[in-house]
Amino acid sequence: MRKVGRIILFSILIIVVFATFKFLWDESRGEVAVYDIVAPQLGAVENTVVATGNIEPRNKILIKPQISGIINNVKKNAGENIRKGEIIAHVKVTTEMGELNAAESRLRIAEINLNQIQMDFERQQMLYRNEVISRNEYELSEASYRKAVEEQKNAKDALDIVKYGVSERFSRISNTQIRATISGTILSIPIKEGDYVIQSNVFNEGTTIAAVADMSDLIFKGHVDETEVHLLKNNMPVRIRIGAINDKIFRARIEYISPEGKKENGTVLYEIKAALQTFDSVLIRADYSANAEVLIKRVRNAIVIPEASVEFSEGQPYVYVLKSQGNNQFFERRQVTVGLSDGVNIQIINGISLEDEIRGIQLD
DSSP states (O other): OHHHHHHHHHHHHHHHHHHHHHHHHHHHHOOOOOEEEEOOEEEEEEEEEEEEEEEEESSEEEEOOSSOEEEEEEOOOTTOEEOTTOEEEEEEEOOOHHHHHHHHHHHHHHHHHHHHHHHHHHHHHHHHHTTOSOHHHHHHHHHHHHHHHHHHHHHHHHHHHHHHSSOSTTGGGOTTEEEOSSOEEEEEOOOOTTOEEOOOOSSOOOOOOEEEEOTTSEEEEEEEETTTGGGOOTTOEEEEEETTEEEEEEEEEEEEEOSSOEEETTEEEEEEEEEEOOOTTSOOOTTOEEEEEEEEEEEEEEEEEEGGGOEEETTEEEEEEEEEOSSSOEEEEEEOEEEEEOSSEEEEEESOOTTOOEEEEEOO
16 A cells, blocks of 8 residues: 555656646746738728717797796797797786886876877967967977877887787787797797796896797807817818718818817817708708718828837837748838828838738737
8 A cells, every 4th residue: 555655646746747847838938929910901091180069050049038928828839840920929918017107107197298288289270370470380389299199109009018018009010929030940949838938138138938940051060179170271071970860971061160269178179160961851950969070181092001000119110021920920020101090090101012911919
């Protein structure tokens, strides 16, 4: 039994020694790196400036009331087309006692003045017929009477507007009828029946009754980084990709580049606008997110390789050209001249040919 034990122990020792030797041998050799092989190709490289933004209607109008009150009837819904002058909603006037008292007082004073001036005018009229006063005196009296009549009418109109929101003389253009000021599509109606709305004036922008836009005239509005804005010019062609319509590319042309930037998160951005060419068969909604590509430069039929295959050393570009393939890959380091890059692929002007094979990324 002792002899058998010694044999087993000796065998285990030999195995441990062999395993240790193999481990140290493998460690001394190191791992053999294996790389993907890239074949240069003929292709096109484009240099573009990318802007992110949204699609917006060029002409978007917020409809505001000209009188304060309660919405008592909404005649239109969001998404409907509307013509200029069509009624969107009706406003029922809510009378304020201070305004009502002032309007009633103004009317009473106007009527008192009118009665007094009318009696004076009738006397002057009689005297003029009897040739007691001159024509000039008569005409001055007549002018005073006409002014008093007009003031009485204006005071009555003012009282009617306070009470009813419209005067009898101008009932056809009632302020209680909220009408569209342009033809287009109703984007939103943020009010409902029973809501109180405030009129638009120089002190208050008023309550929005509806947002109306011409959806046949759309623009892309986006922002470009300060490092690239100098490359852009008006009328440059633009390719628009809309996130919600990813199967189509829309054409546009730059029509505006902001002369002033805005700082956001430490970066200065400049606004650009581009007029969009739409398809009749494609429905585009306001505020769709979109990306715009402005083509700055393009080269065709160029030798192209992945930019990750190029190594830069002391400002000089190099590639590694495959010289032998097998268990151990061998590469020759070669200086090249590079051209245009799109961030993924890069143009090689000279240094390699289409027959060469280039070292790519290291494989696991």
